[in-house]
Amino acid sequence: MLVFLVLSYVASSSDPTEPAILLKFKSFLSNDSALDNWTNATAPCNGTHNLWAGLLCNGDANVYGLALTNMGLLGIIDIDTLMDLSALKTVSFMNNSFEGPLPSVNKLSSLTSVYLSHNKFNGEIPDNFFVGMNSLKKIYLDGNEFTGKIPKSLADLTKIVEMDIRGNQFSGKLPNFLQNPNAWKTLNVSYNRLEGRIPAGLRISNPSAFVGNPDLCGKPLAACKSLKKKVLLIIAIVVISVAAILFFIVVCLKRRRSAQSKQVTRVQNKLGANHDTGAIEVELAAEEENNNFKNNAERGGGELYFLKDINFELEELLRAPAEVLGSGSFGSSYKAGLLSGSMVVKRFKEMNQVRKDDFYDHMRRLGRLSHPNLLPLVAFYYRKEEKLLVHDFVANGSLASHLHAKREPGQPGLNWPTRLMIIKGVARGLAYLYKEFPGLTLPHGHLKSSNVLLDHNFNPLLVEYALIPLVNTDHAQKFMVAFKSPEFYHNERSSKKTDVWSLGILIFEMLTGKFPANYLQPGKRANADLAAWVNSVVREEWTGEVFDKDMKGTTNGEGEMLKMLKIGMCCCESSVERRWDWREVVDKIEELKERDGDEDYSSYASDGDVYSSRAISEDDFSFSVNA
Ligand SMILES: *[C@@H]1O[C@H](CO)[C@@H](O)[C@H](O)[C@H]1NC(C)=O
Ligand SMILES: *[C@@H]1O[C@H](CO)[C@@H](O)[C@H](O)[C@H]1NC(C)=O
Ligand SMILES: *[C@@H]1O[C@H](CO)[C@@H](O)[C@H](O)[C@H]1NC(C)=O
Ligand SMILES: *[C@@H]1O[C@H](CO)[C@@H](O)[C@H](O)[C@H]1NC(C)=O
Numbered sequence: 137m138l139v140f141l142v143l144s145y146v147a148s149s150s151d152p153t154e155p156a157i158l159l160k161f162k163s164f165l166s167n168d169s170a171l172d173n174w175t176n177a178t179a180p181c182n183g184t185h186n187l188w189a190g191l192l193c194n195g196d197a198n199v200y201g202l203a204l205t206n207m208g209l210l211g212i213i214d215i216d217t218l219m220d221l222s223a224l225k226t227v228s229f230m231n232n233s234f235e236g237p238l239p240s241v242n243k244l245s246s247l248t249s250v251y252l253s254h255n256k257f258n259g260e261i262p263d264n265f266f267v268g269m270n271s272l273k274k275i276y277l278d279g280n281e282f283t284g285k286i287p288k289s290l291a292d293l294t295k296i297v298e299m300d301i302r303g304n305q306f307s308g309k310l311p312n313f314l315q316n317p318n319a320w321k322t323l324n325v326s327y328n329r330l331e332g333r334i335p336a337g338l339r340i341s342n343p344s345a346f347v348g349n350p351d352l353c354g355k356p357l358a359a360c361k362s363l364k365k366k367v368l369l370i371i372a373i374v375v376i377s378v379a380a381i382l383f384f385i386v387v388c389l390k391r392r393r394s395a396q397s398k399q400v401t402r403v404q405n406k407l408g409a410n411h412d413t414g415a416i417e418v419e420l421a422a423e424e425e426n427n428n429f430k431n432n433a434e435r436g437g438g439e440l441y442f443l444k445d446i447n448f449e450l451e452e453l454l455r456a457p458a459e460v461l462g463s464g465s466f467g468s469s470y471k472a473g474l475l476s477g478s479m480v481v482k483r484f485k486e487m488n489q490v491r492k493d494d495f496y497d498h499m500r501r502l503g504r505l506s507h508p509n510l511l512p513l514v515a516f517y518y519r520k521e522e523k524l525l526v527h528d529f530v531a532n533g534s535l536a537s538h539l540h541a542k543r544e545p546g547q548p549g550l551n552w553p554t555r556l557m558i559i560k561g562v563a564r565g566l567a568y569l570y571k572e573f574p575g576l577t578l579p580h581g582h583l584k585s586s587n588v589l590l591d592h593n594f595n596p597l598l599v600e601y602a603l604i605p606l607v608n609t610d611h612a613q614k615f616m617v618a619f620k621s622p623e624f625y626h627n628e629r630s631s632k633k634t635d636v637w638s639l640g641i642l643i644f645e646m647l648t649g650k651f652p653a654n655y656l657q658p659g660k661r662a663n664a665d666l667a668a669w670v671n672s673v674v675r676e677e678w679t680g681e682v683f684d685k686d687m688k689g690t691t692n693g694e695g696e697m698l699k700m701l702k703i704g705m706c707c708c709e710s711s712v713e714r715r716w717d718w719r720e721v722v723d724k725i726e727e728l729k730e731r732d733g734d735e736d737y738s739s740y741a742s743d744g745d746v747y748s749s750r751a752i753s754e755d756d757f758s759f760s761v762n763a
């Protein structure tokens with residue numbers, strides 16, 4: 137006890153006091169006659185009144201700001217010493233004679249404002265310099281000699297509303313600021329050597345904020361395109377329209393010929409091409425919509441915002457050769473061939489109940505996601521009536537198409553190791569969403585095989601995730617997978633375990649090769665059918681026969697497949713309390729192997745008693761479809 141007291145006394149008495157910190161900080165400065173009254177004779181603060189020059193004091197008589205402006209100061213700004221000032225929120229060293237690289241103010245991560253204007257600071261600022269300065273609202277670097285690019289990490293700060301970097305030698309493109317342009321209180325990047333297009337988030341209406349950079353272009357400065365390109369654009373639009381009309385005629389003729397009995401085959405064929413098989417409409421309608429959209433977008437209103445380090449023009453997107461991929465429950469999607477690669481553009485009409493700010497905020501959160509099993513969102517386009525989400529085109533198609541589309545004769549189906557790898561990837565992607573969106577009840581909300589794309593290595597990539605907060609409620613409840621869950625059917629409620637239920641359906645679909653066709657039905661009724669579908673799967677004899685015949689060539693995997701089937705059952709448990717939590721599901725899936733292990737599982741592959749499995753019987757998973 138005594139030792140403890142002595143130790144804690146030593147520890148606290150060695151914490152430097154505010155006067156000692158400030159005097160140490162001052163000792164690194166020179167030509168500091170303006171700080172002559174920084175002495176032990178008085179305390180730095182008396183309440184909110186500062187007794188030492190250039191301090192800002194808060195109600196607790198602590199220093200929250202350094203306002204050392206116009207003092208002729210030289211020497212070193214010793215940030216490491218300032219780190220001991222626990223209340224420090226703002227620093228100003230404006231209009232002194234400091235030089236050298238930008239001081240490491242990023243170590244003071246709770247700063248809200250940094251004023252370094254009118255010194256002789258120079259050199260490049262590292263690209264990641266501002267990472268972690270999440271409180272920063274104001275940054276003034278104007279009137280120095282900084283060179284190099286404006287750090288990308290500065291563009292990523294969400295709270296920043298004042299930025300003045302005029303009169304330096306910054307060069308290169310402006311990074312991709314995503315702020316709402318209206319949020320800026322001060323913005324001035326004039327008189328540097330910046331070039332290229334002004335990013336969306338900096339498009340304030342006052343062009344004087346950008347003067348003195350001869351190579352900057354785009355709103356509010358002159359457009360980046362030459363007149364010649366504009367003419368080309370108009371020609372391109374005319375060509376597209378003509379092509380569309382021809383397409384229209386061809387489709388009309390074809391449709392007239394095709395009898396209604398062919399409907400089923402059509403839907404099946406589409407499974408091969410579409411990323412979304414929900415509520416499939418006719419291609420014709422999609423093409424029409426697509427052109428309507430192009431016309432509307434041409435007439436103006438919206439803007440294209442980029443979430444990743446990639447840039448193309450709205451015009452480029454509009455005039456790119458477009459191929460309609462299909463029309464899903466939200467609207468049409470089409471593939472656009474751009475110079476930078478093919479993009480998929482999905483059109484959403486049922487997202488007009490969210491405020492613009494909220495929409496942007498959510499998009500920014502989606503833009504920050506990064507996981508090997510999520511297809512990243514590249515850009516979005518906002519108009520009140522319609523939104524576009526843009527992501528990379530994935531050539532290998534969707535899991536649904538691999539499972540259900542007709543294959544060429546001799547072409548093998550997905551084998552078990554591949555399916556296991558896909559399920560693991562899906563589970564990891566889902567787990568990542570759960571971690572990134574702890575506040576969302578439905579971190580995915582629309583998990584189904586047509587929303588799992590496969591890259592060339594069959595690595596799964598989730599799409600249409602985390603959209604529930606944006607989609608109009610009635611539409612979501614009619615079409616989105618989460619609302620076909622038992623809990624929504626019975627209580628009109630979803631839960632943190634609802635996405636787990638969708639994962640269970642996906643697992644069944646992959647193991648059996650059967651398509652839960654009820655997904656295609658809008659509305660709640662689908663649920664009852666889906667429950668029956670689950671029932672039909674789990675009622676099968678517990679032998680290898682339940683498994684998709686296409687998985688043949690799989691040796692010694694049946695024990696593991698059975699375990700996966702049981703995991704699926706625990707996910708599809710209709711009682712939410714008894715259903716597994718996502719962490720448990722992910723752990724159990726990760727444990728599975730391609731082949732049966734050394735343990736003797738062959739017994740229950742043949743005896744059919746699922747409930748005796750050692751791996752699972754420890755947990756309560758009694759299963760019922762109709763709660
Ligand atoms: C101020 O006082 C502290 C002790 O309270 C002492 O360590 C320090 O040397 C003094 N500084 C000056 C400049 O007198
Ligand atoms: C501190 O402020 C109080 C109230 O304003 C005043 O009475 C006192 O003299 C001040 N102390 C010093 C050291 O200036
Ligand atoms: C020290 O100087 C500052 C600014 O000149 C002044 O506000 C403060 O009152 C001075 N402190 C004392 C103790 O004279
Ligand atoms: C030193 O400070 C004084 C004012 O305090 C200023 O006039 C002078 O220019 C400064 N010297 C240098 C080298 O900056």
Ligand SMILES: *[C@@H]1O[C@H](CO)[C@@H](O)[C@H](O)[C@H]1NC(C)=O
Pocket residue numbers: 206207208231254
């Ligand atoms: C900077 O300091 C000089 C003299 O020290 C003064 O004349 C000038 O007005 C100051 N500029 C600003 C912007 O405060």
Ligand SMILES: *[C@@H]1O[C@H](CO)[C@@H](O)[C@H](O)[C@H]1NC(C)=O
Pocket residue numbers: 302323324325326342344345346
């Ligand atoms: C930006 O700075 C330049 C140069 O000082 C000035 O002429 C212009 O008015 C400023 N514009 C804005 C919007 O602050």
